[in-house]
Amino acid sequence: MSLALSAPHLAGRRYGVLGLARSGLATLEFLARSGAAALAWDDRPDARAAARGLPRVDLVDLMTAELRGLAGLVVSPGVPLDRHPLVARARAEGVPILGDVQLFAEARPYLPPHRVVGVTGTNGKSTVTALLHHLLTTAGRPARACGNIGRPILAEEPLPHGGVWVLELSSFQIDLLHTLACDIAILTNVTPDHLDRYAGFADYAAAKARLFALQGPGGVAIVATDTPAAAAIARALPPTLSVVAVRAADVAPEDQARWPALKGPHNAQNAACAIAAARALGLDDLGIAQGLTTYQGLPHRMERVATLGGVLFVNDSKATNPDSAAPALAAFPAIHWIAGGQAKTADLAPCLPHLGHVRHAWLIGEAAPLFHDLLSPHVPVTVAGTLDSAVRGAARAARPGETVLLSPACASFDQFRDFEHRGDAFRAAVRALAEAA
Numbered sequence: 023m024s025l026a027l028s029a030p031h032l033a034g035r036r037y038g039v040l041g042l043a044r045s046g047l048a049t050l051e052f053l054a055r056s057g058a059a060a061l062a063w064d065d066r067p068d069a070r071a072a073a074r075g076l077p078r079v080d081l082v083d084l085m086t087a088e089l090r091g092l093a094g095l096v097v098s099p100g101v102p103l104d105r106h107p108l109v110a111r112a113r114a115e116g117v118p119i120l121g122d123v124q125l126f127a128e129a130r131p132y133l134p135p136h137r138v139v140g141v142t143g144t145n146g147k148s149t150v151t152a153l154l155h156h157l158l159t160t161a162g163r164p165a166r167a168c169g170n171i172g173r174p175i176l177a178e179e180p181l182p183h184g185g186v187w188v189l190e191l192s193s194f195q196i197d198l199l200h201t202l203a204c205d206i207a208i209l210t211n212v213t214p215d216h217l218d219r220y221a222g223f224a225d226y227a228a229a230k231a232r233l234f235a236l237q238g239p240g241g242v243a244i245v246a247t248d249t250p251a252a253a254a255i256a257r258a259l260p261p262t263l264s265v266v267a268v269r270a271a272d273v274a275p276e277d278q279a280r281w282p283a284l285k286g287p288h289n290a291q292n293a294a295c296a297i298a299a300a301r302a303l304g305l306d307d308l309g310i311a312q313g314l315t316t317y318q319g320l321p322h323r324m325e326r327v328a329t330l331g332g333v334l335f336v337n338d339s340k341a342t343n344p345d346s347a348a349p350a351l352a353a354f355p356a357i358h359w360i361a362g363g364q365a366k367t368a369d370l371a372p373c374l375p376h377l378g379h380v381r382h383a384w385l386i387g388e389a390a391p392l393f394h395d396l397l398s399p400h401v402p403v404t405v406a407g408t409l410d411s412a413v414r415g416a417a418r419a420a421r422p423g424e425t426v427l428l429s430p431a432c433a434s435f436d437q438f439r440d441f442e443h444r445g446d447a448f449r450a451a452v453r454a455l456a457e458a459a
Contacts, residue, residue: 025179026051026052026055026176026177026178026179027052027055027126027129027132027133027175027176027178027179027180028052028055028056028129028132029052029056029125029128029129029131029132030056030057030132031056031128031131032053032056032057032058032093032128033056033057033058034057034058035058035059035093036058036059036060036061036091036092036093037053037058037059037060037061037092037093037094037095037096038060038061038062038063038084038087038089038092038094038095038096038112038117039053039060039061039062039063039095039096040062040063040064040084040095040096040097040098040101040108041064041069041097041098041100041101042062042063042064042066042069042070042072042073043064043069043098044173044174044177045098045122045174045175045176046062046064046069046073046096046098047072047073047076047174048122048173048174048175048176048177049096049122049125049174049176050062050073050076050078050079051076051176051177052122052125052129052176052177053078053125054076054077054078054079056129058078058093059078059079059080060078060079060080061080061082061084061087061092062079062080062081062082063081063082063083063084063085063087084108085107085108089111089112089115089117090115090116090117092112092115092117093117093118094117094118094119094120095108095109095112095117095118095119095120096120096121096122096125097109097119097120097121097198098121099121099170099192099194099195099197099198100194102219103119103197103219104219104220118200119198120198120199120200121195121198121199122174122175122176123169123175123189123191123195123198123199123202124198124199124200124201124202125176126168126175126176126187126202127199127200127201127202127203128201129176133180133181134180134181134182134183134184134185135183135184136181136183136184136185136186136187137185137186137187137205137206137303138186138187138189138202138203138204138205138206139154139186139187139188139189139204139205139206139207139208139299139303140169140189140191140202140204140206140207140208140233141154141169141188141189141190141191141207141208141210141295142190142191142192142193142196142207142208142209142210142230142233143208143209143210143211143212143230143246143252144210144211144212144213144214144215144230144343144345144346145210145211145213145288145343145345145346146210146211146246146288146291146292146295147170147190147191147192147208147210148170148171148190148320148323148340149289149292149319149320149323150190150208150210150292150295150296150299151167151169151171151188151189151190152167152171152317152319152320153284153292153293153296153313153314153317154188154296154299154300155167155188156313156316156317156318157296157300157305157309157310157313157314157317158186158188158300158303158305160309160312160313160316161300161305161309161310161312161313163184163185163186163303163305164181164182164184164185164186165181165185165186165187165188166178166181166185166186166187166188167188167189167190168187168188168189168190169189169190169191169195170189170190170191170192170195171190175189186303189204191233193216193219193220193226193229193230194216194219196229196230196232196233197229197232199232199233199236201236202236203236203237203238203241204233204236204237204241205241205242206241206242206243206244206299206302206303207233207234207237207241207242207243207244208244208245208295208298208299209230209231209233209234209243209244209245209246209252209255209256210246210252210291210292210295211246211248211249211252211291211345212226212227212230212249212251212252212255213249213251213343213345213372214226214343214345214367215343215345215366223251227251227254227255230255231255231258234255234259234263237263239262239263240262240263240264241262241263241264242263242264242266242299242302243256243259243263243264243265243266244266244268244295244298244299244302245259245265245266245267245268246267246268246269246270246291246294246295247267247268247269248269248270248291253267266298266302268291268294268295268297268298269291269294270287270288270290270291270294271290272290272294273290273291273293273294273297277314278290278293280314280315281293281314281315281317282315283317283318283319283324284314284317284319285324285353286324286349286350286352286353287349287352287353288346288348288349288350289324289349289353293314297310297314300313320340321337321442321445322337322338322339322340322441322442322445323338323340324336324338324350324353325337325338325445327448327449327452328452328453328456330417330452330455330456330459331422331459332421332422332423333417333420333421333422333423333424333425333426334354334424334425334426335413335417335425335426335448335452336350336354336425336426336427336428336429337428337445337448337449338350338427338428338429339428339429339430339434339441339442339444339445339448340441340445341429341430341431342363342366342430342431342432342433342434342441343366343367343431343432344367344369344370344371344372344373344431345372346429346431347361347372347373347429347430347431348372348373348375348376350427350429351373351376351377351379351380351427351429352376352379354379354425354427355379356379356381356421356423356424356425357379357380357381357424357425357426357427358380358381358382358383358384358416358419358420358424358425358426358427359380359382359383359384359401359427359429360384360385360386360406360409360412360413360416360426360427360428360429360430360448361383361384361385361386361389361393361429361430361431361432362385362386362387362388362389362390362393362430362431362432363386363387363388363389363430363431363432363433363434363435363436363437363438363444364387364388364389364432364433364434364435364436365388365389365392365393365431365432365433366432366433368392370393370396370397370431373431374400377397377400377401380400380401381401381402381419381420381424382401382402382403382404382416382419383397383401383402383403383404384404384406384412384415384416385397385403385404385405385406385412386406386407386408386409386411386412386430386437387407387430387432387436387437388432388436389432390405390406390407391405393431408437409428409437409444409447409448409451410447410451413426413428413448413451413452413455414451414455417455428444428445428448430444
């Protein structure tokens with residue numbers, strides 16, 4: 023068996039590959055293993071250098087190259103399909119636009135018998151993907167978490183017979199799919215997000231729903247119906263699918279109390295989705311319970327960083343919009359809330375019902391003035407400016423039994439490379455407090 027994925031029926035075809043970061047390089051290697059050739063380009067010289075010398079690859083500026091005759095143009099999910107000139111030109115030439123997960127779909131016929139679970143949603147998809155992967159591996163089932171999480175999917179080795187591929191899929195990745203029929207598809211929730219890439223919320227929700235449209239008859243569709251848009255999608259699913267509707271309320275509080283890394287109502291919803299999928303995959307309730315108890319959580323998602331002087335410090339940097347920050351505010355009774363960054367919306371409405379838990383808000387980044395005006399009628403507010411200043415101020419003010427929570431409700435790009443960089447900076451600031459104590 024090959025040590026990495028391939029699709030021999032692609033032999034002799036030629037593709038364009040735009041973007042030569044990790045997934046782009048894995049795509050080029052996959053195409054070469056499959057006997058296909060590629061025209062590849064990245065505007066960054068260092069990225070092109072990494073691809074130079076790969077077999078069956080010609081480095082060509084795709085903006086000026088002849089596209090007619092290409093079997094497809096492979097782009098990263100970050101390429102805006104609605105306004106990138108190369109995408110428009112490829113479509114005009116009749117060249118399909120696809121992503122690396124679609125190429126994984128091309129490789130499926132050559133893999134040992136397996137199942138594919140696709141996980142999407144505005145929030146929670148990473149946790150559901152990681153949690154289901156943990157439940158499977160704890161129960162002794164071969165599984166791999168890929169897609170929008172972990173290593174590039176095309177760099178992975180085949181799973182043995184009976185393996186389960188658990189794929190986290192953003193709406194951008196779903197937009198690039200054509201034939202991936204998931205055995206089980208999961209929708210965690212749908213709330214407004216990425217509206218700069220879609221004509222409106224209805225189009226964004228429709229992008230999520232495409233994951234179910236791609237399923238074949240008999241596929242299992244698991245939908246958390248806590249959000250109205252997700253509930254509407256569930257009601258519209260065809261009778262050819264086996265629809266399983268779940269809610270956060272399906273998880274008993276006394277059960278959730280035994281799961282140290284799954285606190286808060288959003289994680290009740292995440293757990294409900296993962297439990298339903300695990301059952302559909304044949305896991306028994308005892309094995310599921312053991313996995314829920316031992317799950318350690320993902321970095322930057324309700325991550326317990328330290329307890330200093332009786333004050334808990336929690337890194338929830340992945341909460342990049344108000345809908346994802348609101349459950350964190352609900353999860354702790356007394357919070358010093360660090361929020362702000364690059365606002366995706368001028369509305370903090372999802373967070374307002376939980377402000378009774380907030381002792382003080384410490385605001386950072388571009389959104390600080392906006393959030394000050396929204397929050398000051400309800401809670402004490404300090405415009406700290408920087409994350410380090412906010413951590414130090416919150417640590418001074420917090421009392422034993424309280425929580426300093428970074429859950430920004432904003433993107434990070436005003437002050438950080440990404441949410442991981444922001445979360446790492448929070449950890450470093452907490453570590454500095456510990457060293458100074």
